[in-house]
Amino acid sequence: MQSGGKRWLGLLLCGICGSFTAAEAVAQSVVEGVAQSVVKSVVKKCPVQIRLPYNSNWLPYIKVTDETITGSDIELIRQVMQDVGSELVLLSMPESRALNDLESGKVDLLFGASYTDARAQFAWFSKPYRHEVDVVIVHPMVLQRYPELTSKTAFFDLARRKLIGTFNPKGFYGAQFEQLKQLEVVQHRSVAIFDAEQRMALVLSQRADFTLVDEASIRLSFDEQPMYQQLQILPFELYRADIHLMLSKKTIDATCVEQINQSLNKIRGRS
Known part of the structure; x- marks a missing residue:
């Protein structure tokens, strides 16, 4: 009788141990999920929308018609935006405003830009994508x-x-x-x-x-x-x-610039 009781108690304790093991696994999974969510929230992503001004034809880089806006630079930027998870918003704007609006953060992105120290005061420069x-x-x-x-x-x-x-x-x-x-x-x-x-x-x-x-x-x-x-x-x-994308330091984080550079590297690797 005593021996049977010990066996019963052992089984009970093992069952409890098993329950604790399962509970611990669930708890650990929850903790890991929360941790991953925290890490993802800490790593800044590119904005949901990225605003790009345009004004007129500059072949082959941009071609503006009543129906479409296309061109080699525009299509490249569309691919980059898709890679980084941002929507490209095209804004018709006089060229005279574009650089000032990038500096003030009213637009986020310019294309076809050569590097200067003065511009680098208010803008990030991507890796070059053409010359x-x-x-x-x-x-x-x-x-x-x-x-x-x-x-x-x-x-x-x-x-x-x-x-x-x-x-x-x-x-x-x-x-x-x-x-x-x-x-x-x-x-x-x-x-x-x-x-x-x-x-x-x-x-x-x-x-x-x-x-x-x-x-x-x-x-x-x-x-x-x-x-x-x-x-x-x-x-x-x-x-x-070398020609770069210019991104406003007012609205774009350095982490986003790195994501854009990774996309440019991938695209150039395919070409």
Whole structure:
């Protein structure tokens, strides 16, 4: 009888032990789940929506029609936004506002950006996703007057002394041109215009001697707009640069930038 009681007690205790073991497993699972949730909440994600301003065609990077907004840079950004779990919100906006609105946090993202220390004060820069070559466009009559313009050194000398240039006031065309355009005599002669077609029109009408353009973009424009074919590209690179996405430090966390970089690496690995 005593022996049977001990066996019964042993079974009871083992049952209790088993119950405690199961309970502990459930409790541990709950704790681990809570911990994972806490970790996920601590790691900041990209915003639910990321706002990108646009204004006009800049082939091949953006093409704007009544029905769609597409282009190589836009499609790349759409893929990145899908990877990081953010909705891309496209905002029609004058180019003159875009950089200031990025600095103030009214928009989150700009594309086609070259790095400068001044911009890095208020914006993150992604890893480069392409490169850009800027070239000088002139009317043939300008080359007739100044045949030495085929030299980069001669271009900078003449641009400093007498040529009338038109360019994007927010554009960066390299440190050498940046120094040139700060000269007071150059500022008095220069025509700063945001709209690329207006700049080209000034050169076509010979009201400006030169403008600065992205080489890939202008070669497409030559194909699509025959009137531009009379203009000439000077035979040197004004500036070559890596091109980045710019993200507002007001609205985008560094962790989100890292996620965007991971997506860019993945996309480049497939191309």
